[in-house]
Amino acid sequence: MTRKYLFVCSFVLLALVTSRYFFSQKQIVTSFSPVVVSPPTNRIDVLSLSKDDYEKIQKGKYNAVFITKKDGAKKQVHYNDKALLSLALSPSQKQAAFFYLPNDQSSEELSFILLSLESGMTRQVYYTFLSDMGSGIHWLGNNHLFFLSHCGTACQGITLLDIRSGKTKSGVLTYPSFPNQPAKTHFKDWFGQELVINGLVKDVSSATESNLHYFIFILEDDAGNFLGEKKFQFMEAKADKLLL
Structure with missing residues (x-):
């Protein structure tokens, strides 16, 4: 009787431990599942700026670039989901220039981009390091x-x-x-x-x-x-x- 009781207890304990192990493993996998995050409402892509927006460019903390929309909303300007560090409109108002950090793995690599306001096309014109600026x-x-x-x-x-x-x-x-x-x-x-x-x-x-x-x-x-x-x-x- 004692052996039978011990066998049953051992089986129940093993079942509980095993189920707990698999449950915890499932929880770990779920917690690292990819999460889709919507773009923050306080951002705006540089490609969508109008000429009037360039008159409202402001420099924020850590050289972040902001504009204030007509409704009073303040938005940080981005390109390829990365914050701009400087932005300027040419005297002809046909092109803009900006620089930003293009590489997620580096906080130093700096890319200068030229944007045509007529075609919406961009191209890199210069490359340097943030510490040089x-x-x-x-x-x-x-x-x-x-x-x-x-x-x-x-x-x-x-x-x-x-x-x-x-x-x-x-x-x-x-x-x-x-x-x-x-x-x-x-x-x-x-x-x-x-x-x-x-x-x-x-x-x-x-x-x-x-x-x-x-x-x-x-x-x-x-x-x-x-x-x-x-x-x-x-x-x-x-x-x-x-x-x-």
Whole structure:
């Protein structure tokens, strides 16, 4: 009787353990099943932007690009389901340029993309690394972009990119190395000319006026106080000889 009782108990225990094992295995498999997630409502694809949307571009935290729609909704701009880090419309309003991180396995690889607003076609025009970047991208005319880049202590590179050839040329902004030196910026441009500017370059921008294109330095003193802007005309014909 005792042997029979022990046999029955052993069988029941084995059945319980086995069933629990298979049940837990099923739960593990289910928890790692693929899940389809709908795109967040606060995103918008760069390919769907209208020309009017480009007037509402805003820079968010960590250089994220946002636009505010007519209904007041703020949306982050994406491309291929990846956030843009800079976006700019050309003076002709026929094309836009942006850069983003295309590789899920890397937080450094940076791709510059040109978007035709007429055809909706895109193409890569430049490739670099995020750690090299010092600003967003800005248009100079309809064939060139420029941006700040890192070059070392007390200096910044200022890179000119021809979107047709993909060629670049770098200028240099040099700052005082010691606190007691005057707050001046030494600027060596893309054509080898050198200038001294009163103030330190905090940021850059560009503008087109009467079909002339300008790059702009936003200046501050050594205490961080705004000093104004310094505007330079871009010599496009010179750049074409240099980069085409």
